[in-house]
Amino acid sequence: MSPPDPGKIPQHVAIIMDGNGRWARQRGLPRLEGHRRGVETVRTVVDAAREIGIRYITLYAFSAENWSRPTDEVSGLMGLLDYFLKRELDNLVKNRVRLRTIGRTEALPASVQRELARVVEATKDFPDWNLVLALNYGSRTEVAAAARDYAIAVRDGTEKLEDASWEKFSRYLDTTGLPDPDLLIRTSGELRISNFLLLQLAYAELVFTPVLWPDFGQADLQAAVDEYTRRERRYGQTSEQIQTGEK
């Protein structure tokens, strides 16, 4: 097999980290143990992404719907997030990885918000590598808020109704300033998008793997990237147009 074309390495990979609960159940362990192992996978994947040359990685760490899980699981996940942020600060700074968030982080526990603010501030000037955590994130809520803010800007005269476009609207989304994901990976064999980046994934390649998130490693990330490089992204054009470069 010929080596992959570096130009085709995805710039932005979004991941739905799924299967922590099943990983734990298969071992007779509490669900939180699966999440704990899932945090270790986050470190592995962030490091592996840098090695592969992926500049942006967005992880669906806590969805707006995840609040409906049992209270001890929700507080366990918040504790893990707090632990992750405290533990990873030095590593992120050492590797020059910028941390950002999308989602309604103002609803997270105050201690988590403080840690987030600390890590975001400490890494804000790193331009090359980016880790985006989706926290209390849901695409429909994000889009509804963006529509409201865009409407307010039109009402106040900072935007013109006749200039309305995707380009302008997208600046009101949480993801403003981030390129759209080129590749979405979901682990654990589920074939759903689950209210994740619905508009931003418009042209993304989707890769679903049966591997449970705690077992996901560098080789699995590389395999998903290899699958991506084998696919042809046509953006509505024909194969012939893509191959000849004709408009």
Ligand code: FPP
């Ligand atoms: C899905 O597994 C996973 C989650 C809802 C949370 C993902 C969270 C982590 C990996 C840990 C915290 C993250 C960070 C960045 C510190 P599931 O519980 O739905 O698994 P199941 O479908 O097998 O039950």
